[in-house]
Amino acid sequence: MSRTKPTPSGTVNAATARADANRRRILDVAHTELTRDPDASMDQIARGAGVVRRTVYGHFPSRDALVTALLDEAVEAVMAAHSAAYADAEEPTRAIAAAMLGVWRVTDRYRLLLSLAQRAVTMDGIRERLAPMNEAGVVMFQRALDEGRFTTQVPPRALVYVLESIVFGLMEAVNDGILDTEEAGRAAATTFLTAAGLPLPEATALVNEVASTQAD
Numbered sequence: 001m002s003r004t005k006p007t008p009s010g011t012v013n014a015a016t017a018r019a020d021a022n023r024r025r026i027l028d029v030a031h032t033e034l035t036r037d038p039d040a041s042m043d044q045i046a047r048g049a050g051v052v053r054r055t056v057y058g059h060f061p062s063r064d065a066l067v068t069a070l071l072d073e074a075v076e077a078v079m080a081a082h083s084a085a086y087a088d089a090e091e092p093t094r095a096i097a098a099a100m101l102g103v104w105r106v107t108d109r110y111r112l113l114l115s116l117a118q119r120a121v122t123m124d125g126i127r128e129r130l131a132p133m134n135e136a137g138v139v140m141f142q143r144a145l146d147e148g149r150f151t152t153q154v155p156p157r158a159l160v161y162v163l164e165s166i167v168f169g170l171m172e173a174v175n176d177g178i179l180d181t182e183e184a185g186r187a188a189a190t191t192f193l194t195a196a197g198l199p200l201p202e203a204t205a206l207v208n209e210v211a212s213t214q215a216d
Contacts, residue, residue: 019059022049022051022055022059023059025049025050025051026045026046026049026051026055026056026059026060026066027066027069027070027073028049029045029048029049030045030049030066030070031070031110031113032048033045033048034067034070034112034113034116035112035113038112038115038116041063042056042057042063042066045066063120064120064121067113067116067117067120067121068117068120068121070110070113070117071110071113071114071117071120071121071126071129072129074106074107074109074110074113074114074117075126075129075130077106077109077110078103078106078107078130078133079130079132079133081099081102081103081105081106082099082102082103082133082136082137083133083136084102085098085099085101085102085103086098086099086136086140091149092140092141092143092144092147092149093144093149093150093193093198093203093206094206094210095140096137096140096141096144096189096192096193097189097193097203097206097207097210098210098214099137099140100163100167100185100188100189100192101185101186101189101207101210101211101214102214103167104167104184104185104188104189105185107167107171108174108181108185111171111174111175112175114126114168114171115171115172115175127164134160137156137159137160137163138156138157138159138160139156141156141159141160141196142156144196149197149198150196150197150198151196151197152195152196152197154196159196162192162195162196163192166188166191166192166195167188170184170187170188170191171184185211186207186208186211189203189207189210190203190204190207193206193207
């Protein structure tokens with residue numbers, strides 16, 4: 001009875017590293033190509049990554065699977081920005097403003113891809129991935145209500161939907177060339193804070209102050 005010759009561990013490690021590097025390059029090229037042309041094909045992405053189409057399909061069995069992988073990276077970056085903002089600010093409205101501005105900077109890099117993801121994953125799928133961030137938002141919104149900073153009668157969990165609508169709506173406005181991206185980030189934060197009951201002059205001043213701090 002013949003024995004299969006064991007594969008040296010170094011060979012396995014090299015193959016794994018090569019596969020990981022290919023996957024990373026495919027994702028990076030896909031991000032660039034799909035941002036430039038949302039209708040970019042898997043063939044275009046394969047050529048840009050310097051691999052054959054079979055290699056792309058080996059990592060991502062469909063275009064939707066590739067878009068979903070990019071979405072997962074975007075969600076991870078969004079949640080990291082959100083958590084960092086909440087950790088650095090004790091006052092709830094300041095924390096919310098900082099989180100919205102920080103998250104906007106991340107989502108701006110993925111704007112067109114997020115629009116594609118809504119087709120590949122659906123809004124419910126995006127919302128499910130953002131559930132931990134949204135739960136943290138509910139807690140912070142409740143604090144703002146308890147401390148009298150928010151005066152809306154809309155409950156905290158429903159405010160998550162308000163925030164979501166503002167952010168995605170303004171992303172589309174930027175995509176359509178109606179708003180400048182930096183202006184849209186501040187507008188998103190100010191609009192949400194005022195919708196939750198913060199006076200407009202106070203919301204505007206707070207957002208501008210937080211934005212200038214983050215720029216330093």
